[in-house]
Amino acid sequence: MVKRIKRAAVLGSGVMGSGIAAHLANVGIPTLLLDIVPRELTKEEEAKGLTLEHKEVRNRFVNQALQKLLKQKPAPLTSKENLALIEVGNFEDDFHRLAEADWIIEVVVENLEIKKNVFAKVDEVRKPGSIVSSNTSGISVEAMSEGRSEDFKKHFLGTHFFNPPRYLKLLEIIPTKDTDPEVLAFMKTFGEDVLGKGVVVAKDTPNFIANRIGTYGLLVTVREMVNGGYSVGEVDSVTGPLIGRPKSATFRTLDVVGLDTFVHVANNVFEKVEGDEKEVFRVPEFMKAMLEKGWLGSKSGQGFFLKQGKDILELNYKTLEYEPRKQLKTAATEMSKQEKGLANKLKALVYADDRAGTLLWNLLSPVLLYSAELLGEIADDIVAIDRAMKWGFGWELGPFETWDAIGVEQSVRKMMAEGRQVPSWITDMLANGHTSFYKNENGKVLFYDKGEYKAVEENPKVIHIKRLKEEKGVIKKNSGASLIDLGDDVALLEFHSPNNAIGLDIVQMINYALEEVGRNYKGLVIGNQGKNFCVGANLALILMEAQDDNYFEIDLVVRQFQQAMMNIKYSSKPVVVAPFAMTLGGGAEICLPAARIQAASETYMGLVEVGVGLIPGGGGNKELYMKHLNSMPKGVEFDLQKVANKVFETIAMAKVSTSAAEARELNFLNEKDGITMNSDQLLHHAKQAVISLYDSGYRPPVRKKIPVVGETGYATLLLAAQGMYHSGYISEHDLKIAKKLAYVIAGGKVPYGTEVDEQYLLDLEREAFLSLVGEPKSQARMQHMLVKGKPLRN
16 A cells, blocks of 8 residues: 555646646656657648657657646646656656556546546556546546456546646545545545645546536526526626625636536536436537537637626627626625625525525525435535535535525425425424534534534644634734634634734734743744735725824834834744735735744735835845845855845835745745645644744744845945836836835945844834835825725836
């Protein structure tokens, strides 16, 4: 039995195959990517004088796939350097090399006979004990393994990644009757801990869990749109965030996925099921007409929506012509916006007697009933179904969680009154006095299963802050943050201000947390489970004070923020910050001085203050400069100016990493900082980092002087900024900001190589920040960001 996957091989280099290979490279697994050998030369190959025997020609498909990986948006690779971990080859010359792989993943065309032929060859060359899987999205996994050796069958299963593999959390694992339970358990843990996925074990049925219910839900929505006379735009305006679904709602999602892909998935179920269910999966005529016209969505430039200039038009499915986009606004949609929490919003919508309420009830209730009917057929329990829909389709609540939210008793009464068939296990559940699918007991979440409630099984590395608070309470809290006991003598400081923006309340809690931890704990984790880690300081507050000429107040706030960052840096106990998603401006400034950063793989970190007409004010310039200096090899002379130039460029261009790996390349993270693939395990890893630092005798860093480039370096930085201004890349106000930033990074008017104190650099930074806050054009930028949510170039 393979206990570690050191090498992998992917068969098929299409969008999915190359995406899976990229994700394996992202987690550091060397991967062999193979595809078929071309049967004829391209014109370019002929012009080069190549033949069908040349390696370049024989590996053409895989080489083209690698080039696409570098150009694709969003990027499949967390760092372009990861490409070095992918080796290329073809099915004829390199198939024998599958013997080197611990895991072989098949991603060839969705055709059972072709897959069976591939597996027959794999069986001949693979080493005993290696795991083999198929990334099929709906072909029977059992059927693929027919005729294979016993060892093959024991180590064979389905591993269905969702596209794009780097970003979509769901991994459905589909065992066969012959799959060794140890192999299944290993792959589940490997999927969660190494690949960073949310793993759900599915049964070997058409389209497994998420695509079966998701496709059904989409087709029911299309049916209700046609029956109720709604437009494409109206449906999308109420089937997105309003009901806890992604912004892309229904038809924008179809445009992103591609109509051809969707129809293939729908037809797959249509061919394999019977009765009433079959009719729902029949693709409507207008969709077939769209397919014939090649209106597939984003990849063909038009689908249900068409962008014309700045306008987005919607398709009229009756005439197949594009019209201005419509929105569905009713009393229920307006009322739901006033409600707090998704459960209350949903109740306000689905029981409302208006066009929005009717539509949402008619498309939600069949999906809930369908999910209940399929329990046992597609998955063993309701938890697997809920997780699959949340992780695969981005639903905030799975079907059974949605049912709990709208009230099981009330909704079942309404369904029965309308003559809908409610599965007997649900009516029995209600008859026995159980009125919800989930309940909380003693800090544990229980789910209903065959007449009783069982604890939801979870990876031990998953920490839920909400449950921690319910279980242990809070050490101290204010409006901006809470201090919580994480267990094992580690404390957690959680931000919960609006958008986790940093104000004085958070600064006060940072200082309190450090004092409390200094006395009673091994160390502190700063982290949360909001939408983003932290998008910066409270901009509205800064702008308001600036417009009231309260510069004394702003000065005080900046001083306090700077001091709190220094307190983090020189804390007697280790502080580990756990950033994820947007970690911008002040959010990045909180990370930089910490003893360690434990970042989620999807961390978008940057000092972006230039975009609002400012420069970092909480020590970000100094800390990024020091992080660069500390990354230089010890005892080797280096060019100080190059370091200053790099830091200046990163901050002046407001560079934001597109992953934690890229944050490391930009020096926001160093080699000691950690990266967590599974964001659900981020707090666990941060806590382990605290314990490890404490146990190895942590001592805070010693304060030391910092060499700066001074006046001559300032002139060099200025020259670069002026060059950009004269070339028309930046505005006059950008140049003014750049001059201030250059002065701070250069360390002011001192000779090159002068060693200065940290406080001196903080004072320079604060003065520059305050002078820019007073600039009318900077205030206009702040105002624009607050109102429009995007930078103003003035």
